[in-house]
Amino acid sequence: MSAHAEPVGGRIFTRPFRVLFVLFALAGVAILWRLLTGLGQVTALNDGYPWGLWIAFDVVTGTALACGGYAMALMVYIVNKGEYHPLVRPAVLTSALGYTLAGIGIGLDVGRWWNIWRVPLFFWHWNLSSVLLEVALCVMAYILVLWIELSPAFLEKAQASGPPRLRQFADRALPILNRTLLWIIALGVLLPTMHQSSLGSLMLLAGPRLHPLWNTGWLPLLFLISCIAMGFAVVIFEAALSSLLLGRRPEMPMLSGIARAMVPIVLLYPALRLADIAWQGQLGLLFAFDRFSVMALLELALAIAPGILLMSPTRRASLGSLFRAAMLMMLAGGLYRFDTYLVAFRPGDNWSYFPSVPELTITIGLVAAEIMVYIALIKVFPILSGAPSFGGSAGAEPPATEKSAAEKAGAGWQPA
């Protein structure tokens, strides 16, 4: 794939980039404010809802949306579909960025952020019963793993156009990296499996305060399955967007292939969810049409819809439909996480929470930063594969296109 992954090139400081930068700068101000005055002044968090937008979105939903790398690694390296390799590197980049920002989000959310370093280092204090410890360690390790997974892109760039010293280093490092990368990637599959499921088990501890429609022993499994579905959805989403915004040739055959692989996973999540609700005898609650039941039904509908959409091969061949289905899946997974962490969490009716403006500003700014860095990196480093302008008939006659695209893209087995 490296043969095909190339920097997109072009100006970095475009107008949209500047808009994003303004959003990020606003967030920077809010971040400074939070660091200087504490959480109470800046956020709407309270003792009833100690976790708010930053945890529910930046961390829990954010990392799930950053599961593209995980999903693609599963697909390419475990299920051994090497032909999808071109999609790995951009997916790993979004994952790396998503997780890094989630890490920053956690850093802003915790009260004593200057103590975070103690979590990985004070191993003799580790509370092995703490799911959060597991999540924290896994996420920290995974951020590292993702950047290592992505490092060939930087090294290749260094090889191609770096100063001699750096080139030398890259020459030496790349072979070593490529030999060992397999074990790093294996970690890159193991770690999300662990912590994405654990993000589900995390809320099991809220136990009685978690609404019964969400409080189930299957929470980790449901989180895991939905995050994989979300990972695939994000890959499609990204590819579609870069085709739209960057004028890239959409890798239609691969995308429809992913879409096909997604269908069972996407549908497995609502199926399991429904089965579990039925098994627990909570169907009555599901159709109580209170705010919980409405949210749960919405989640299920949002998850079933893309599953059904993607069952049709015609739709799978249309980038617009793929994009829609991907968005629905991302919404479904995101809503499930939001609900589990905020809506279904019931500290008592006397408590209420809605993120404050600075909280929203920081979240928006962080997402803006993610997009900024993504754009900058793909312009400078070899991340995306495929010709920047593909003049052929991308959409016509799906099988043929899939074949031709596969020829172009079939990078086969290569780590990152």
Place this chain on the structure above:
Amino acid sequence: MGINRRTALKGLVVAGAAAAGVRRVQASGPIGIPDDAVGLLYDTTLCIGCKACVVACREANGLEADPGWSGGLYQAPADLNEYTKNIIKLYDEGGERSYMKAQCMHCADPACANACMLGAFKKREYGIVTYDVDLCIGCRYCQVACPFGIPKFEWAKVAPRMVKCELCQHRIAEGKIPACADVCPRGAVIYGKRADLLREAKDRLAKHPDKYIPKVYGEFDGGGTQVLYLSHVAFEKLGLPALGETSTPTLQRTIQHAAYRGFIAPVALYGVLGAVMFRNRKKNLTAGPGAQAPGEAGARPRPSASGRGGERGGQR
């Protein structure tokens, strides 16, 4: 239940210690309650709402005056908060009224301690759930976890800590008793060994069956707590949730320990993943160009250049 009890114990990694622990614990009632466990017994029928305990708690624990950050009124906290480890509330509805003293319940199997990454919250001597700020990151998972909503976060501080009743452990160390029990003019809250308090509570129930809801809250609730309640008003109305007899962390721990016991499963999974990937790579390499790989898009040739990274590096 056997499994739950077993899994409920901390540090299960050491199976031997756990097995020994189970035997000891089963002999002395609910899980996790040490033999020397101390606690409080609060009786709503005795409380006169004088708030002496609130004042005494503030003094004994060196808590600053509540500037009215949460409730709006100076020194009139609306609930337990970052300035208040103990509070008297009033239930007054439908002609029923009762005072309610809220503070940490010192659970047998505390959800907060279970949640805490580095064990800033820990069940220590006498079963008191204590807090060590040096090990706290301020993640507030304890707040999410606690079924009673006890730990409070210093929202107004730049260097916040968690605030929660630690049963005046500093006074106990000096041979005194918790300030609230010490100052209570009516014995509405008394301090003692949990076993004695439980006996006393049951005595009161037996002597005045007409006066009380026939239950000692905390005997088994939420896996048992070291602070016990007697009430003439339904416990739920006082904000004491119906928790059942299993402790809050049980479900999570059962799942988590099943998946991570001895860290065997993750290591095994890692091995399997590595092996599968290794095999895949081999297969792909030996298959060589033109080999068919299974996939939705059908067969396609595999570029030969896509072999080892080393080659690729050379390509560039």
Place this chain on the structure above:
Amino acid sequence: MSADPHVPFNRRGVSRRDFVKVCTMAAAAVGLSAKAAEKMVEAAARGLKPSVIWLHFQECTGCTESLLRTSHPGVAELILDLVSLDYHETLFAAAGHQAEAALKASMKANAGKYVCIVEGAIPTKDGGIYCMIGGRTAIDILNEVAADAGAIIAIGSCASWGGIPSADPNPTGATGAPQVLQGKTVVTIPGCPANPYNLLGTVLQYATFGTLPALDDLGRPLFAYGRTIHEHCPRRAHFDAGRFAQQFGDEGHRLGYCLYKLGCKGPQTHANCSSVSFNELPDCWPIGLGHPCFGCTESQLAFRVALHDTVEIHRPTPPDTYPPIAATQGGISPVATGVAGLVGGALIGAGYMASRKLEKAAGPEEPRSSQEV
């Protein structure tokens, strides 16, 4: 005792001024105006002193003693000068048949007008034989005297509801005057002893206006028994602040902290001890001296509830702010919801637009021509 009030005043070294002062205090105690006090003075000066028949039954004479042992010796005598004490076994010079004759004479002379004051409980067991005077039981005497009385006043807790003699196991079946005189209005002035001013005020009001003060359902004048000690306690601030004496002689006790924890019955005891000093001596009452109120005016408390047991507080007026069980906290800023709604809406809108664009650009049937920028 004396027909000309000015003579005894001068003889005892008490001026008219003092006399007016006492009347004013008595009037104020009953809640009457200064004008009423003037009328009292006038009435007394004119010799219109109410005839009082004072009966003693099962008692310690403490109420009489407290009436006599006032801080200013003149005042007790003044009180006695304000009424015409026609029969009083303790203070009488007469004895035996002479005394009984005086009683009979007074009852006859002032029938329907005299004030019958009862001090002491009345034994009812075994036909009332445990207290007999001149061969007659207390029940008989009381019934006879009360029959023609203009007003009946029970002074002290014994006469009001039984007092000490009625304490468990109550071997004599002791009970109060209201219980014996069923159906009659008996003004009770409980207390152990009762505050003399409460008696004086009641008697003077009757003498001057022929009326009785407003009473509660136990026959206690509301002016004196309308509220609890706790409501008007000089140590109340300590209660409110949660400062309690933990035991006798401890630091809190010495600092004058609230005595509730030591068994103070103030929260349930109706009396005016805290506002009308005994014998005009400030702090001359249990709480003033550092002892918890023992509830002497309350039939349910004194000699019934153990001295150091604490009581329920029925009307909790102390720190009157209590949070509810679940106080409403946290809030939703409308600005924030607006911002979130805008952002969410914009994202979903943008997503939809993008999907439309993509569909157009790369529909399955349309060949894709070129890239958008």
